[in-house]
Every structure is written in structure tokens, then in C-alpha cells.
Amino acid sequence: MIIYDYSMCPEKINHVSRKDKYYHMNKRSSFLQVLIYYGIAILLSLLFRVPRFNPEWYLHLQSYPYGWIMFSLLRASGPLAGGIISILIFRNRYERTITLTGFSARVSALFFGAPVLLISIFGIAGTGAENPHWYGFLSGLTLIVYCLFEETGWRGFLQDALRGIPNPFRFMIIGILWYLWHLNLLSPELYSVKFGLLVHLPSCILGSWIIGHLADKYKSIMVAAAAHCIFNIFFDLHTDMKAKVMIVAGMLLIWIVSSRLLDKTLPIPIKRDN
Numbered sequence: 001m002i003i004y005d006y007s008m009c010p011e012k013i014n015h016v017s018r019k020d021k022y023y024h025m026n027k028r029s030s031f032l033q034v035l036i037y038y039g040i041a042i043l044l045s046l047l048f049r050v051p052r053f054n055p056e057w058y059l060h061l062q063s064y065p066y067g068w069i070m071f072s073l074l075r076a077s078g079p080l081a082g083g084i085i086s087i088l089i090f091r092n093r094y095e096r097t098i099t100l101t102g103f104s105a106r107v108s109a110l111f112f113g114a115p116v117l118l119i120s121i122f123g124i125a126g127t128g129a130e131n132p133h134w135y136g137f138l139s140g141l142t143l144i145v146y147c148l149f150e151e152t153g154w155r156g157f158l159q160d161a162l163r164g165i166p167n168p169f170r171f172m173i174i175g176i177l178w179y180l181w182h183l184n185l186l187s188p189e190l191y192s193v194k195f196g197l198l199v200h201l202p203s204c205i206l207g208s209w210i211i212g213h214l215a216d217k218y219k220s221i222m223v224a225a226a227a228h229c230i231f232n233i234f235f236d237l238h239t240d241m242k243a244k245v246m247i248v249a250g251m252l253l254i255w256i257v258s259s260r261l262l263d264k265t266l267p268i269p270i271k272r273d274n
Contacts, residue, residue: 045078079153102220111226175205
């Protein structure tokens with residue numbers, strides 16, 4: 001039997017396992033949870049991710065100063081709303097292990113803040129007379145909050161809801177659902193189907209495996225959002241590839257160093273005989 005020793009962890013831990021019944025949910029209950037979460041995520045995202053369904057007020061957001069921030073964040077509102085609603089509805093039907101800050105608020109803050117700091121330092125060219133470092137700060141903050149919105153659903157709810165499924169298959173299911181949620185297949189005039197199937201789909205499956213393991217280790221949505229941010233930097237950040245590589249390298253360096261220094265705040269698994 002494996003139990004966790006929390007004596008080495010100065011943070012307040014609220015992740016002690018509940019009853020084993022959560023790991024023996026019937027398939028119908030688990031399917032219902034996924035269906036409700038995914039239905040909310042898809043229906044809300046149709047308004048903001050598929051051009052033909054975009055409300056007029058949404059399209060006009062970009063004409064306002066800094067309206068692009070809200071324009072971007074609304075594209076991730078589906079998983080955010082689906083995750084929060086599902087967590088509230090099913091809070092007594094599954095064991096929630098992944099929370100906002102997880103085992104350590106300090107580790108989560110360092111992971112979460114690294115991309116904002118580095119994108120601010122490198123700077124991003126704006127559309128007007130904005131200081132590139134200020135515009136970089138806004139871009140980095142928008143990017144990480146966008147990822148936090150998404151991860152509230154994918155890792156904050158769905159990964160725990162599907163915990164009864166073995167990891168390789170669980171991460172693959174989440175990756176496929178994540179890819180389909182982007183709804184790119186509904187806009188073939190804007191997105192290449194071939195690129196989606198050959199690049200985007202494998203990226204989502206690989207991302208689910210990497211982010212999923214980090215979420216299981218740190219139990220933190222913020223850490224998951226930071227890992228998710230790596231993919232979005234390469235796909236969405238408006239800067240050259242050299243800067244993207246240097247930003248991500250800096251993020252990894254900060255994370256590795258901070259993890260080595262602060263991993264002692266995590267509970268230590270200890271194997272003991274029954």
C-alpha cells in the first residue's frame with residue numbers, strides 16, 4: 001500500500017484521498033460527466049471559434065483599445081465554463097485531486113509567471129506606438145490566462161473525471177477531445193485539414209501526455225497552464241522563431257531550477273507494508 005507523508009510539506013494540503021468508491025464509478029456516470037462538460041465547452045466555443053457563428057459584438061471587440069485581449073480570452077471560455085459547471089455539478093461524484101495551485105502555491109506561481117516575465121523581457125512589436133515590453137507583458141499575460149481558462153476544463157476537471165481509465169488511454173482520449181474542441185474542421189477555409197490531422201492532432205495528444213503528467217505530479221491547474229503555454233507560444237505568439245525558442249528555453253530553465261529548490265514542498269510517497 002502507498003500512503004503519502006505530508007510532514008515534509010509546509011503548504012496546506014487538501015488532496016488526501018477520499019473513499020475508494022470514486023475509482024469504481026460506473027461507466028454510465030463517467031460518460032455523463034464527460035458529455036455534459038464537453039457539450040458546454042463545444043456549444044460556447046462555437047460562438048467564438050467558428051467565424052460563421054461569431055456575434056457582431058464579438059467581432060467589434062478588436063476595434064477597441066486592448067479589445068484583442070477579451071477577443072482572445074473568449075475563445076477559451078468554453079472549457080472554462082464547462083470545467084467550473086462540471087466541478088460544481090459532480091463534486092460529490094468524483095475525487096477532485098487537481099486544483100488551482102495544487103500542492104504548492106509557490107511552485108505554481110513560478111511556473112505561471114515565467115512566460116509572462118520572459119515575453120515581457122523579449123518584447124513583442126505592437127500594432128501602434130506601444131512599448132514592445134509593455135505589449136509583451138500584455139501578450140504574455142493574455143497567453144497564460146488563456147491557457148488557464150482551457151486547463152480549468154481539460155486538466156482541472158476532465159483528467160480527474162477520467163481517472164479510472166489507464167493513463168496512456170486517458171491522455172489519448174483527452175488529446176483527441178482537445179483537438180476536436182478547437183473546431184478547426186468547421187472552418188476549412190481558414191485551417192488546413194491536412195495540417196490539423198498531421199500536426200495539430202499529434203500535438204494535442206503529445207501535449208495531453210506531457211501536461212497530464214505534470215498535472216498529476218503537482219496537482220496544479222496553474223502548472224498545467226504554464227506547460228500548455230509552450231505550445232501556444234510556438235503556434236500563436238507574434239514574434240520570430242529565434243525569440244520563441246529562447247523564451248521557451250528560459251521558461252524550462254526557471255522551471256527546472258525552481259522545481260529542484262521547491263519540490264521538497266510536495267508530499268513524499270512512502271511505500272509501507274500492509
